Amino acid sequence: MAEPRKSDRQAMTDLERLRHSCAHVLATAILRFWPGAQFAAGPPVENGFYYDLELEHRITPEDLVAIEREMKKVVEENQLFERIAVSREEAIRLANEGSLGSIGARSEPSKFKLDILQGISPNEEISLYRNGDFTDLCAGPHVTRTGEIGAFKLTSVASAYYKGDPNNAQLQRVYGTAFKSPTELDAYFAQIEEAKKRDHRKLGRELNLFCIDEEVGPGLVLWKPKGAVIRRELQRFISEELRKQLYTEVFTPHIGRLALYRTSGHYPYYRESQFPPLIEPEMLSRLALEGCSCADLAHKLEAGDVDGYLLKPMNCPMHIKIYSSELRSYRDLPIRLAEFGTVYRWEQSGELGGMTRVRGFTQDDAHIFCTEEQLTQELQSCLQLVLKVLGTLGMHSYRVRLGLRDPNSAKFVGASEHWDKAEEALRKGVEFLNIAYTEETGEGAFYGPKIDFVVRDVIGREWQLGTVQVDYVLPQRFGLSYVAADNTQRRPVMIHRAPFGSLERFCGVLIEHFAGSFPVWLAPEQVRILPISEKHISYAETILNLFSETGIRTTLDKSSEKVGAKIRLAQQEKVPYMLVLGAREEQAGQVAVRSRKAGDEGAVSATQFVERILKEVEERQLN
């Protein structure tokens, strides 16, 4: 489940060593075209390697072809990779004369290499690697000769900031991949092609699940009838579980006063990730008369001189207000408020994509208000719920991340003793459930640590789905309290949790997980009736009515196509069950069952088949 984290270079696998060496070959080839290119870092990555470089010329896809040809030559030259240990002074001297990440000395120093050198600790040995006439500052290791790189391909060029910091220089990043043999390379690309077929954006369109309309807005999902069925079934599933666990459901509006989010701290600290505030019409007119500029308005909003409404970026402040609307006793706790709450966030335009990264989404949200003593137990229940959800859907390839605060970052608020308690409670929770997890600093929410369930999509990107978070900060900011047994006012602790995370993202991942072939309980269309000819339509309608009355989502294909064509269409649309109805079935009162997966299953009585489907739905079978 958990990926081994790439740490020290000595731990490089053979494949990583090969790919890292290929990055050097890439640099060698690029320098033959542009000797002045400044190289930064060129590590192996999950599916290949890249090398970052600064170069005035923009590398085009055509350039990649030419570079690839040149790389082939370097491989054919079968150059020896030679390790050279040097003193720090010598390395700095070479960097200053431009000889690192370079073919020979140059007029400009190797500035990135120089900077990297500065970061190497004094007790660490500094090494260079040379292949042919290309020398690079590099800890290695490498393959022995360039000829060992059996097969490679450059895949794309993108931009990246030096050391990932947007304040640094913007570099060009050339991506590629490499394998020991051409067979493996081909298999890799074939697998990518295969994965693309289950891309939720493609399937979402083909299966009419959802669409995103330019005029409605980027990152705003329209759930079409078939997608809506899936979403409704997922919501129903969650609601059932919540009822069992004594949650209560609430509804809250989509907008709220800016003041609310000032108290919570979402505004103005996260204002760049929110839709800008809505200003009351009267206020807007008055400001216009005063000749207020946009800059003034922004300033007034930030300073709190002008109020407005915010499209809600989170549900918690509203749920907090429901909590504080009554006097609470320790006897009432825990109070568990759940809502499928739609929130809006201004995600950066370059980050939007399909259903996995959107600007408006619905969380299967809930907030639990409890005493500190109840915290551990509640966290365990929440984590169990997430596991139940993922288990029911057969999703087993996820990793669990415990997101902690970064003590050096100003992003995190709240007392450190609260963070410690919260982190400890979460750690206990995952350990109690015996889940493998990794701890990552800086991955916490601003108000507290969290457990995230992270999955990968078809192109290997990671997405956070389910999340369980502990929060001491918001109860304090909103002055929440309950009356304890000793008649003192105590502060409750809050848990934020969402087993799906967001319905949009979860559905996107789910489409890919099932490759569009949803289990019966989720399938938008569960049964399609295929009469052999028009003569059998009236029998087909009888069957349709019988099925529809039981709540089974059934349709009838009345088209004048032959059964073969009807079957083909139903298969393409991934309908789990087809019922072929002709004279034989009509006479016997039966239905000929064909399943999406197993094909022709023979005839059974209609009621028998209804029972089978109802059972599969009831048990949420994964078939």
Add this chain to the structure above:
RNA sequence: GCCCAUGUAGCUCAGUCGGUAGAGCACGUCCUUGGUAAGGACGAGGUCACCGGUUCAAUCCCGGUCAUGGGCUCCA
């Protein structure tokens, strides 16, 4: 937001070295009534993303905008 690429019919894509466009699938009508992955004929469909420039003439060349895709950054 940044870098690169892309934008032609509902979908997948051709095409025009500048003279306002084409295929397959889907869709509609008709014929066909066929037993487990494509029966046939005809037809309708496009301001070639949008705005501006160059030109006698722009879908094509140039500039800008928007959107999509891949990265980067960010992510409550």
